[in-house]
Amino acid sequence: MSRLVMKFGGTSVATLDRIRRAAKRVGREVANGHEVIVIVSAMAGKTNELVGWVNETSPFYDAREYDAVVSSGENVTAGLMALTLQEMDVPARSWQGWQVPVQTTGAHGAARIEAIPTANLDARFADGMKVAVIAGFQGISPEGRITTLGRGGSDTTAVAFAAAFDAVRCDIYTDVDGVYTTDPRITSKARKLDRIAFEEMLELASLGAKVLQTRSVELAMRYGVKLRVLSSFDEYDETAGTLVCQEDEIVENNVVSGVAYSRDEAKMTLLNVDDKPGIAAAIFGPLAEAGVNVDMIVQNISEGGQTDMTFSCPIDQVKRATQAMEGAKASGGIAYTDLVADTEVAKVSVVGIGMRSHTGVAAHMFKALRDENVNIKVITTSEIKISVLIDRKYMELAVQALHDTFGLEKLGGGLES
Amino acid sequence: MSRLVMKFGGTSVATLDRIRRAAKRVGREVANGHEVIVIVSAMAGKTNELVGWVNETSPFYDAREYDAVVSSGENVTAGLMALTLQEMDVPARSWQGWQVPVQTTGAHGAARIEAIPTANLDARFADGMKVAVIAGFQGISPEGRITTLGRGGSDTTAVAFAAAFDAVRCDIYTDVDGVYTTDPRITSKARKLDRIAFEEMLELASLGAKVLQTRSVELAMRYGVKLRVLSSFDEYDETAGTLVCQEDEIVENNVVSGVAYSRDEAKMTLLNVDDKPGIAAAIFGPLAEAGVNVDMIVQNISEGGQTDMTFSCPIDQVKRATQAMEGAKASGGIAYTDLVADTEVAKVSVVGIGMRSHTGVAAHMFKALRDENVNIKVITTSEIKISVLIDRKYMELAVQALHDTFGLEKLGGGLES
Numbered sequence: 001m002s003r004l005v006m007k008f009g010g011t012s013v014a015t016l017d018r019i020r021r022a023a024k025r026v027g028r029e030v031a032n033g034h035e036v037i038v039i040v041s042a043m044a045g046k047t048n049e050l051v052g053w054v055n056e057t058s059p060f061y062d063a064r065e066y067d068a069v070v071s072s073g074e075n076v077t078a079g080l081m082a083l084t085l086q087e088m089d090v091p092a093r094s095w096q097g098w099q100v101p102v103q104t105t106g107a108h109g110a111a112r113i114e115a116i117p118t119a120n121l122d123a124r125f126a127d128g129m130k131v132a133v134i135a136g137f138q139g140i141s142p143e144g145r146i147t148t149l150g151r152g153g154s155d156t157t158a159v160a161f162a163a164a165f166d167a168v169r170c171d172i173y174t175d176v177d178g179v180y181t182t183d184p185r186i187t188s189k190a191r192k193l194d195r196i197a198f199e200e201m202l203e204l205a206s207l208g209a210k211v212l213q214t215r216s217v218e219l220a221m222r223y224g225v226k227l228r229v230l231s232s233f234d235e236y237d238e239t240a241g242t243l244v245c246q247e248d249e250i251v252e253n254n255v256v257s258g259v260a261y262s263r264d265e266a267k268m269t270l271l272n273v274d275d276k277p278g279i280a281a282a283i284f285g286p287l288a289e290a291g292v293n294v295d296m297i298v299q300n301i302s303e304g305g306q307t308d309m310t311f312s313c314p315i316d317q318v319k320r321a322t323q324a325m326e327g328a329k330a331s332g333g334i335a336y337t338d339l340v341a342d343t344e345v346a347k348v349s350v351v352g353i354g355m356r357s358h359t360g361v362a363a364h365m366f367k368a369l370r371d372e373n374v375n376i377k378v379i380t381t382s383e384i385k386i387s388v389l390i391d392r393k394y395m396e397l398a399v400q401a402l403h404d405t406f407g408l409e410k411l412g413g414g415l416e417s
Numbered sequence: 418m419s420r421l422v423m424k425f426g427g428t429s430v431a432t433l434d435r436i437r438r439a440a441k442r443v444g445r446e447v448a449n450g451h452e453v454i455v456i457v458s459a460m461a462g463k464t465n466e467l468v469g470w471v472n473e474t475s476p477f478y479d480a481r482e483y484d485a486v487v488s489s490g491e492n493v494t495a496g497l498m499a500l501t502l503q504e505m506d507v508p509a510r511s512w513q514g515w516q517v518p519v520q521t522t523g524a525h526g527a528a529r530i531e532a533i534p535t536a537n538l539d540a541r542f543a544d545g546m547k548v549a550v551i552a553g554f555q556g557i558s559p560e561g562r563i564t565t566l567g568r569g570g571s572d573t574t575a576v577a578f579a580a581a582f583d584a585v586r587c588d589i590y591t592d593v594d595g596v597y598t599t600d601p602r603i604t605s606k607a608r609k610l611d612r613i614a615f616e617e618m619l620e621l622a623s624l625g626a627k628v629l630q631t632r633s634v635e636l637a638m639r640y641g642v643k644l645r646v647l648s649s650f651d652e653y654d655e656t657a658g659t660l661v662c663q664e665d666e667i668v669e670n671n672v673v674s675g676v677a678y679s680r681d682e683a684k685m686t687l688l689n690v691d692d693k694p695g696i697a698a699a700i701f702g703p704l705a706e707a708g709v710n711v712d713m714i715v716q717n718i719s720e721g722g723q724t725d726m727t728f729s730c731p732i733d734q735v736k737r738a739t740q741a742m743e744g745a746k747a748s749g750g751i752a753y754t755d756l757v758a759d760t761e762v763a764k765v766s767v768v769g770i771g772m773r774s775h776t777g778v779a780a781h782m783f784k785a786l787r788d789e790n791v792n793i794k795v796i797t798t799s800e801i802k803i804s805v806l807i808d809r810k811y812m813e814l815a816v817q818a819l820h821d822t823f824g825l826e827k828l829g830g831g832l833e834s
């Protein structure tokens with residue numbers, strides 16, 4: 001019998017009424033002949049409450065206890081979902097991570113799933129169970145402690161179950177109706193994408209489009225899981241939401257698929273760094289040790305043995321980055337005259353697998369920004385993405401201009417292909 | 418090293434601040450040289466919230482899912498308590514029921530603890546852990562599903578751990594400062610007992626004095642666990658609270674130790690029952706099957722082959738009892754002319770191990786009630802208890818009168834010994 005994975009996020013199970021609505025969808029898929037694995041998040045707000053308690057109790061908490069506490073919200077939803085399905089005469093039971101068991105690494109708070117043995121669920125499906133409801137976001141470490149997978153981890157739970165059980169589809173029900181060409185709050189011209197390639201989704205996810213956890217997209221790509229993002233508030237049909245799929249399953253798309261942005265960026269510049277071999281390691285080693293997520297890196301042309309080194313990081317890590325650099329300077333690891341932090345910047349990116357076969361995208365992008373008098377501070381590129389750091393006050397303007405220039409409001413618009 | 422069990426109820430861990438206060442007590446016991454096993458309940462109100470959700474979702478719920486949902490509150494408190502202790506530099510970790518594992522029967526919602534293997538905790542204590550924080554109220558069934566032990570079950574968890582780990586003491590921290598001669602809300606003369614015998618506590622617990630779960634007292638009696646009930650809001654000292662102990666550890670006590678009451682009783686009378694062999698089984702079999710907790714039973718003197726049969730049960734089971742009796746009548750199992758339910762009654766009881774060696778307690782009790790013109794409807798007795806069913810409107814009056822007549826306001830008062 002075909003297996004289907006359905007994941008419901010926190011807003012989709014926020015109340016008993018919404019759990020019932022989600023359960024009805026599950027019931028319909030059972031009626032369609034599927035055995036269903038349902039992955040649930042905690043009811044909206046619950047995880048934040050638990051995280052708040054942990055932080056208030058212990059600012060530098062033991063991550064093992066953090067995991068034991070914050071994983072409890074999903075257990076509640078899983079039991080309630082199973083009960084709701086039973087009320088609808090659908091044979092269902094709940095499973096907590098350790099019962100499956102979802103085996104993870106011991107990296108508490110950000111564990112990775114290593115294996116999902118299928119024997120326990122298979123035995124129950126063979127017994128007539130139609131729905132296994134799984135508490136998302138959680139697993140157990142090799143030491144038998146509860147682990148969690150990081151924020152958005154239930155997406156990854158869903159994809160991992162879809163891979164382990166060879167599911168025909170993995171449907172991610174959320175509070176938006178799919179993946180858009182850009183944030184509809186910034187331009188009403190934003191268009192829902194029917195399909196998007198894994199690689200593009202990966203870039204968008206890591207750029208801050210919070211639809212899917214990055215790790216879940218990586219897993220789906222590796223195991224070829226058909227991943228659909230759709231709204232739990234709309235009626236279902238076969239074309240609902242956005243299908244995240246292999247590049248060759250996409251018949252037609254624009255050269256650029258989407259424009260993403262990230263508001264909370266900071267640009268840090270070390271002035272007059274001694275430009276000698278190993279200087280990059282001497283700078284970015286201490287930053288990594290301090291847990292700073294360095295994103296873009298630019299090294300200016302060296303003049304007279306000295307150079308400026310610029311990098312970007314999340315704005316709330318500026319203090320940590322500054323301390324790491326001052327520490328490295330004090331211990332003689334690096335030498336520089338000044339460290340300048342610009343906390344008024346944002347990152348804007350265009351993403352599209354069409355860029356592989358198309359030249360000129362960068363030139364178009366820079367021209368569109370110049371026409372709006374937006375100054376570019378840092379540029380980085382990958383095979384399917386171009387990102388620029390600009391003044392935050394121009395961010396919305398830049399997103400709108402790029403959305404227009406690449407013709408994203410309609411399929412087939414933009415650059416000639 | 419000596420082991421100590423400390424249990425904190427819902428009001429004692431209702432907020433992060435109270436958890437800190439409880440943790441300080443634990444820290445002091447560690448400083449005193451103990452290895453401590455802490456049993457925690459859910460934060461006050463949490464379990465009720467979860468039970469409410471289950472009932473709203475599914476009136477006739479799957480008890481396995483009920484247990485999976487309602488057990489989650491204790492997991493949160495256990496993690497927060499461990500974190501709080503760590504903040505105080507006390508080496509601690511949390512354990513959920515399945516991690517110990519606390520092995521129970523499969524009677525979901527009212528499971529009994531069958532075994533608590535000590536190996537996992539012992540290994541961690543040997544490693545330097547000073548406090549094991551255990552999520553109370555929960556365990557796992559032989560099938561690996563989560564079970565709960567019924568309301569008040571964390572008391573039983575505490576006593577079971579004290580027995581398994583051979584603890585020097587089991588301290589139950591709650592929102593009252595011990596066991597009283599009667600409810601202080603009914604008479605200000607109520608006096609805190611320094612010591613009470615297991616047998617007396619058992620009678621009081623089952624009579625509705627909600628200080629300890631009955632099962633926990635049974636276990637403590639069987640395994641000789643020194644059980645102390647004390648307030649988490651008072652400063653600790655060696656004589657705090659009430660020690661529940663063996664009869665021979667009590668040097669002096671009154672003949673009657675306490676007056677208990679139960680407000681929510683109903684009296685049911687079957688009129689003109691055919692008085693033939695097996696009639697009691699024909700009545701009480703169907704009641705047991707319907708889940709009615711029959712308490713007192715009285716059979717009137719038979720006249721002309723017919724008799725009246727009276728029993729008491731909790732007031733919220735009257736409907737269920739009535740249906741069971743009408744069903745038995747309809748199927749020809751029993752014959753009676755009428756079923757009369759009196760829902761305006763209460764039970765008042767005097768309890769004391771001194772009654773074993775003292776005669777005249779019943780006579781004193783009946784005289785005291787007669788002096789207040791309280792009519793007795795049903796009487797039952799055990800070796801250390803006399804209970805009467807009376808009109809509910811006289812309940813407080815009867816408790817006060819009995820408290821006075823047996824001189825409970827001071828040690829050594831009452832009947833001459």
